[in-house]
Amino acid sequence: xxxxxxLAAVGIYLLIYLSVQAQLQAVRTGAIPxxxxxxxxxxxxxxxxxxxxxxxxxxxxxSGLGSLMLIVFAASHIGTEFxxxxxxxxxxxxxGRGAFLGAKVLSLALYAAVFVFLGVxxxxxxxxxxxxxxxxxxxxxxxxxxxxxxxxxYYTLLPYMALATLIAVWSRSAGAGxxxxxxxxxxxxxxxxxxxxxxRDYANIVNYGLSRNAGxxxxxxxxxxxxxDPSAVGLPDQGQAALILGAYTVVxxxxxxxxxxxxxxxxxG
Amino acid sequence: MNPAxxxxxxxxxxxxxVQQHEVVLRTKxxxxxxxxxxxxxxxxxxxxxxxxxxxxxxNGAGKSTTIGMVLGLITPTAGTAEVLGRDIRVRREDALAxxxxxxxxxxxxxxxxxxxxxxxxxxLRGAGALARVDPLLARLGLAQRGESKFxxxxxxxxxxxxxxxxxxxDPALVILDEPANGLDPAGQREILELIRELAGExxxxxxxxxxxxxxxxxxxxxxxxxxxxxxxxxTIAEVTRGGGNYFEIVVDDRPRAAEILRGLGITEIxxxxxxxxxxxxxxxxxxxxxxxxxxxxxxxxxxxRASSLEDVFMELTEPEASTAPPPS
Numbered sequence: 001x002x003x004x005x006x007l008a009a010v011g012i013y014l015l016i017y018l019s020v021q022a023q024l025q026a027v028r029t030g031a032i033p034x035x036x037x038x039x040x041x042x043x044x045x046x047x048x049x050x051x052x053x054x055x056x057x058x059x060x061x062x063s064g065l066g067s068l069m070l071i072v073f074a075a076s077h078i079g080t081e082f083x084x085x086x087x088x089x090x091x092x093x094x095x096g097r098g099a100f101l102g103a104k105v106l107s108l109a110l111y112a113a114v115f116v117f118l119g120v121x122x123x124x125x126x127x128x129x130x131x132x133x134x135x136x137x138x139x140x141x142x143x144x145x146x147x148x149x150x151x152x153x154y155y156t157l158l159p160y161m162a163l164a165t166l167i168a169v170w171s172r173s174a175g176a177g178x179x180x181x182x183x184x185x186x187x188x189x190x191x192x193x194x195x196x197x198x199x200r201d202y203a204n205i206v207n208y209g210l211s212r213n214a215g216x217x218x219x220x221x222x223x224x225x226x227x228x229d230p231s232a233v234g235l236p237d238q239g240q241a242a243l244i245l246g247a248y249t250v251v252x253x254x255x256x257x258x259x260x261x262x263x264x265x266x267x268x269g
Numbered sequence: 270m271n272p273a274x275x276x277x278x279x280x281x282x283x284x285x286x287v288q289q290h291e292v293v294l295r296t297k298x299x300x301x302x303x304x305x306x307x308x309x310x311x312x313x314x315x316x317x318x319x320x321x322x323x324x325x326x327x328n329g330a331g332k333s334t335t336i337g338m339v340l341g342l343i344t345p346t347a348g349t350a351e352v353l354g355r356d357i358r359v360r361r362e363d364a365l366a367x368x369x370x371x372x373x374x375x376x377x378x379x380x381x382x383x384x385x386x387x388x389x390x391x392x393l394r395g396a397g398a399l400a401r402v403d404p405l406l407a408r409l410g411l412a413q414r415g416e417s418k419f420x421x422x423x424x425x426x427x428x429x430x431x432x433x434x435x436x437x438x439d440p441a442l443v444i445l446d447e448p449a450n451g452l453d454p455a456g457q458r459e460i461l462e463l464i465r466e467l468a469g470e471x472x473x474x475x476x477x478x479x480x481x482x483x484x485x486x487x488x489x490x491x492x493x494x495x496x497x498x499x500x501x502x503x504t505i506a507e508v509t510r511g512g513g514n515y516f517e518i519v520v521d522d523r524p525r526a527a528e529i530l531r532g533l534g535i536t537e538i539x540x541x542x543x544x545x546x547x548x549x550x551x552x553x554x555x556x557x558x559x560x561x562x563x564x565x566x567x568x569x570x571x572x573x574r575a576s577s578l579e580d581v582f583m584e585l586t587e588p589e590a591s592t593a594p595p596p597s
Contacts, residue, residue: 085376092340092372093390093434094365264303265342266333 001073005065005115006122012061013049013126017133020045050138051127055149058123063153063218066112066119067160071181074108074164079174088265097260101169105253108161116154120146149218156214159245160185162252163210169256185211196234203234210248213241291318293367293442293473294339299348301334301497308334310497311348316442316473321464323488324477327586331497332477333373336446339475340370353441366395369435370444373477375427379420383411383430386419390434398437405433410459424451432460436467443467446477461487481579491578495586509576514551519544519569520561529564530557544568 024042027034048057081087081104090100124141131138163184168177192206206212216235236244294316301309309331316322324332337343339350341361350357355364377386384402391398406415409429414422422430428451435443445464449457457480464487467474478484484491485505493501493508501508515537520526523545527538530547533556537548549557551573561568576584 084379085374086378088342088372088374089376089390089434090393091342092365092370093393094362094368094438095393096362264337264344266337 001069002115002118005062005069005119006125008065009058009061009119009122010126010129013058013123013130017046017049017130021134046134049127049130050136051124051131051141052139054120054123054127054141055145058127059120059146059149059153059218062116062119062123063156063214066115066153066157067185067214068182070108070112070115070157070161071164071185072178073111074161075168075177075181076174077108077111077168078104078165079168079172079177082168082172083174091265098257101165101253101257101260105162105165108165109158112154112157112161116150116157120150120153152217152220155242156217156245159210159214159248159252162249162256166252166256166259169259200234207234207236207240208244210245212236213244216241217245292316293318294350294352294475296335296339296350297348299335299338299350300346301331301338301343302346308497309338309345309494312494312497312499314339314475314492314499316475318441318473319468319471320489321468321474321476321487323484323491324475324494325481325484325491325582326494329496330494330586332494333446334497335494336370336372336444336475336477339444340365340368366438367441368444369438369440369442371428371431371435371446371448373446373450375431377419377427377430377434380418382416382418383422383426384415386430387434387437391437394438397439401437401439405436408436408463409433425453425456428452428460429456432463440472442473442475444475447479448476449478449480449483457483481577481582485578493582493585500585501581505578509578509581515546515548515574515576516551516554516557517541517544517546517570517572517574518557518561519571520566522566525564526561526566526568529560529566533557533560546574 020042023032024039024046026032027039027042047053081090081100087100091097124146127141160181164177164181167180167184168174171177171180188209189211192209192211195202195206196212203212213236217238219235220238220241235241292315294314296312296314299309299312299314300307312331312335314322314324314335324335326332334343338345339352339357341357341364344358352364353367357364377383378389381389384406387402387405388399391402403412403415406412409432411426411429411433414426419427419430428448432445432448435445448464449460452460461483464474464476468489476484476488488505490502490504491508492499518526521544523540526545527540530538530545533553535547535549535553535557539546547557554571554573558568558571574580
């Protein structure tokens with residue numbers, strides 16, 4: 001899974017670069033008509049692919065991939081213990097339920113840290129490859145800004161991991177944990193985006209969800225993307241976003257712990 | 270005594286357990302209800318050091334639920350379970366430090382080898398457990414396959430690995446739920462010998478099994494449960510004594526034959542598909558034959574029988590619907 005994030009991040013950089021570059025060439029040669037401001041927007045997108053913009057564009061790529069992959073990983077990491085029946089075996093050999101969940105959450109948190117680190121490194125690699133292909137000179141990455149963006153990204157992944165953990169514990173199934181986690185992830189993000197696009201006042205409601213707060217925190221990193229993003233309208237402020245995401249993480253884990261402690265463990269888990 | 274219970278069953282009332290050993294497991298009035306279903310109903314179990322206690326019962330009798338409660342996997346609705354003198358609900362981790370348990374479904378990490386799975390369990394078991402991994406693999410006949418992935422193991426090998434895992438903690442109490450499942454006759458014999466060895470090492474063993482012949486060979490005492498209730502307990506001799514001697518009579522006119530036998534003072538009579546089972550002194554065979562013949566009832570066979578544990582188990586646990594009504 002760690003290799004997937006590296007390949008995916010580099011691949012997305014290449015795909016976007018080649019796609020935008022091809023469109024830009026076509027517009028410049030007159031092969032296709034240019035929409036108003038289209039050439040400028042495409043040039044802006046290409047600039048976002050450079051190493052000095054990794055803290056914005058690159059981190060957002062890793063964020064999108066990371067949320068999905070960590071939901072899958074967290075649900076599998078915990079759900080398989082029930083599917084294989086090993087949770088029951090561990091308990092029968094004296095393991096505590098709290099210790100089990102604690103160990104799982106700790107290993108997931110460490111995994112997420114490695115995931116973010118590798119993802120950001122892969123994004124930097126992708127940006128250097130794209131810059132080398134374009135033959136343009138580009139300034140180096142802002143390591144401080146990237147570290148700040150990576151830290152924020154890590155924080156935004158935690159509630160998604162906690163959510164997948166909760167669902168896997170509740171359903172005692174990796175498959176159900178993955179499915180329910182992904183459905184919630186996509187549905188919540190989509191509904192939030194649609195509601196805000198209908199009426200900005202709905203932001204007051206959906207700003208208590210996961211996706212808007214995660215978006216606010218990532219976009220709040222210094223020197224993030226300059227691309228216009230209509231879905232960024234009315235995002236909550238940084239402090240509120242951090243608080244709400246932290247609260248979600250704590251509540252999801254507390255519910256998972258409560259469920260794990262109160263459940264009778266029969267065959268399987 | 271339940272008057273609706275077939276007469277032949279009445280002599281199997283739970284015996285009082287005489288404590289002869291240091292008790293390593295004691296449950297008191299253990300109850301578990303799942304909604305409206307009572308899986309375990311006021312169960313008292315004691316296992317002492319150095320003894321093998323068989324926990325018998327048909328499917329759904331509550332054996333695995335009882336074991337689950339003893340291990341703290343299932344929360345009792347009422348009652349207590351003490352392991353090594355520690356209440357499992359209050360000091361679960363402390364209590365289980367001295368317990369090795371193998372559950373009915375043996376589950377380990379499929380992508381790890383047998384040795385690594387034991388090592389993973391050993392990490393939970395503290396100092397000394399890791400050093401027991403290889404000796405235990407050898408003791409259970411898995412030394413040659415210790416490096417093979419668990420997913421490649423046969424059912425019998427999985428059972429052996431499960432039993433090996435129970436001994437990592439050098440436990441005072443070993444709980445085995447159907448340990449001989451999937452083993453060939455030679456493997457079953459080895460496991461039975463191992464169980465006796467464990468008792469010889471002054472460990473208490475609680476053995477849940479369907480293999481009654483094997484239970485009969487290794488258990489010092491048995492507890493028979495049905496619908497969560499203890500319906501018989503004691504040594505094998507005690508449990509089988511009540512139905513130890515009976516006659517299997519093959520006769521056509523069963524109601525009339527029963528009436529004649531009741532006239533001889535025989536009260537424990539049970540109808541079977543071919544005739545009657547009658548609890549009576551073995552010396553009364555000729556008398557029974559004479560009485561039936563004088564009434565022109567000629568039995569095809571009058572066979573004296575001695576109940577095995579299996580016979581008693583079948584009598585005790587057969588569904589009520591198929592039992593004959595008690596003699597009036």
